[in-house]
Amino acid sequence: MKLTILGGGGFRVPLVYGALLGDTSEQRIRDVALYDVDPVRLEAISHVLAQMAQGHDTAPTVTTSTDLDESLRDARFVFSAIRVGGLGARTADERVALDLGVLGQETTGPGGIAYGLRTIPVAINVAERVAAVCPSAWVINFTNPAGMITEAMQAVLGDRVVGICDSPLGLGRRAARALHLDPSRTSFDYVGLNHLGWLRRLMYDGHDQLPRLLADGDALGRLEEGQLFGAEWIQSLGMLPNEYLYYYYFTREAVSAIRGGPQTRGEYLLQQQEDFYARVATDPDLARQEWDRVRRERNATYMSDVHDEEDERDPADVEGGGYEGVALALMAAIARGESTTMILNVRNGSSVPGLPGDAVVEVPCAVGSFAPRPLATAPLGLPELGLVQQVKAAERLTIEAARTGSAKVAVRAFATHPLVDSVGTARVLLEGYRSRIPELAVLR
Template identity: 30%
Template sequence: MSKGLKVAVIGGGSSYTPELVEGFIRFHQELPIKELWLVDIEAGLHKLSIVGNLAKRMVEQSGLPIDVHLTTDRREAIRDADFISTQMRVGMLEARGRDESIPLKYGVIGQETTGPGGMMKALRTIPVLLDICRDMEELAPNAWLLNFTNPAGMVTEAIHTYTNVRSVGLCNAPIGLTKWLSQTYNTPPAQIYTEFVGLNHLHWVTRVDVNGEDKLPELLNNPAGFTGKNVPQNGWNPDFLRSLGGLPSYYLKYFYMTDEMLAEQQEALLRDGHRAAVVKRVEDELFRLYSDPELNEKPKQLEQRGGAFYSEAAVNLMKSLHNGTNDIQTLNVANRGVIDFLPVEAAIEVNCVVTRNGPLPLPLTRVPAHVKGLIHAVKTYEQLAIRAAVTGDRDLALQAMVHHPLVPNVNTAIPLLNEMLEANKAYLPQFFPQG
């Protein structure tokens, strides 16, 4: 191949970037990147400089011909790119802290990707991503956009609905589950097949085949199960888990064990501060490590972040799209009839064959009847919130808030929505027109 690839990472100052760079180095033969552009905003320049210099040291250590560029000029980074990856947080950790703490005052789950907190993140994020997509339509119309920015499913659906950009949403949960199963059964990932049903952060794993053996019944008898670093480790009720018929995403604890999770959040807020404050402490330590001019590899401490392995998923997807490997990955894509009770354009999280022309979702073999209602309810909220994010329509925002299963009633939803919109005013111009 004469010309190497150009990759732009929007949110390049993220603490996750070294993991991404590690993957680019490791798989350079299959993904021959020539230019890596790390982009951030003015407020993120300090972090971009630290992470970018570590990226340059990592590349130098590898001896590979990758040029690393650090910039705040997003359009220059996007121009003629082959892949664009987004890992941004509009409003940074301060906004996440408000997403997590304000709902708790109303006795509602405070979490950054689901419930009212996730809704605010969507309202802040979707317009910015659509703006990036407009740049892509102009400057890199053939590029692939790999979106990791949460709430990943809603962002992906907005991009598919309102732009012509080729985009796929990713989450680290599927690859994390495969790694956990691989360790649990001492089996290489290639010998493991899992089937995901549902939405981003609202999925059930309805098949787990290890070396051709069905391991789902055994796993459903293990209430400890698989969880993530960013969700508390409350165990599942064994009878409930066995009867569910699918391994639930750990985010489903917010729906199935709401009272316990709320109590745990309120206790954690008093003890440690909100999750954003905990993440900030981990990030501060990481950036201290990254600043060491002798460091030229990804430090192990990065795996303490809730998104560990996310960039492995990103590199795998880029590699498969570039080479047309036709392997199976769990991705956020348009429904197109795969889940027959959801709209055609709805973003769902399912297994796909990754071709050079993009992911093709696979038909599902098992969809437990009792999970359909929750999937439908959350998708209804998501579609209302996406439209609210684009239009700034407060009526749509209120309907989205009321129809989220974690919001108990209208009399809670109205003041909660008003307070959260006001707290996010700086990032929600669509809801606060000048004049």
């Protein structure tokens, strides 16, 4: 089988290749095609993969190309992990908002809308090329904002586009470990949108263990979410929030922390990755070693802009990666008919009451040799449903604005989002993004 990775020069691509190296099934990926618009980044990552493959007799072959159709030809699976505008545009996503005293973050709030506005046209073009070149392929979307991009691509490819994220799985695993339970024997009731969801049950041997965790202040204190939100707030919710909900529940604190830091997350990663690619170009023999070192630094500083200095990330999260395992498990289930349940970004149907049937949601799904099927969930409480509905409305307006090129609809998208405090702010946000991000200058 052939796997095509779009954004093949991206820093996280070796995580996927590492997962493939551990797959010994007869029905495994044997060919990997890396596509990227940046040949320098492609070459650097190809050096990392070549060094990872040393000692593996059955390592997948790797080819690189800057031609999209060539890369897609004969693909069984397509991973979309593109970043339109690069990390430079991400820094603009953050700074334009922060300069107005509004949250500046990659996927949440106005930064996520700006990211979506410039990415959706490219993602739709990718979907159209997949339909033309490899129509039977499955597209597994990593591109952020994952729910929004998945929904836009589904307009072309339907259920053959599935969005993935490792945040829900990571949350469930951390909750299990806090109670000294084996994460592999647990299952989770999780519901929401990408980067906006709640863990409502933690099932182990047929019993819900979440009430025991919520009642144990010490166990909550061992949990990253307990350090981030505080045990009292989590106990008042009666469920575990995804870490990205910090930006909604503690907006003032998040904005203050990010503005008070020496640099935004995007600025940190931009410098780190520029240094990495430059070092590999100078000395390709050190590619794998440098990638490992930079990856550990990157993981250790994840969400450090809002964590207290004394808070420590779970070592298993720092070393474990995550989303590549989700991707491999999804491919295995589809290709081999290995039935399982996974938390994915899929079309809602009737799984989440209160949202449109064609809206993409993040929920547990039955997976096998068929399109993932969302499982029914208990209704969200009114506060959670209201937040989800408002954010979903902003996402759908963003998709409409990107498809039509309408600045008026883009302003509505910004103004609808709960983290933007006025229509006036929405207008200034759009003008700021249009002035700094060339891909958004076309909005009229």
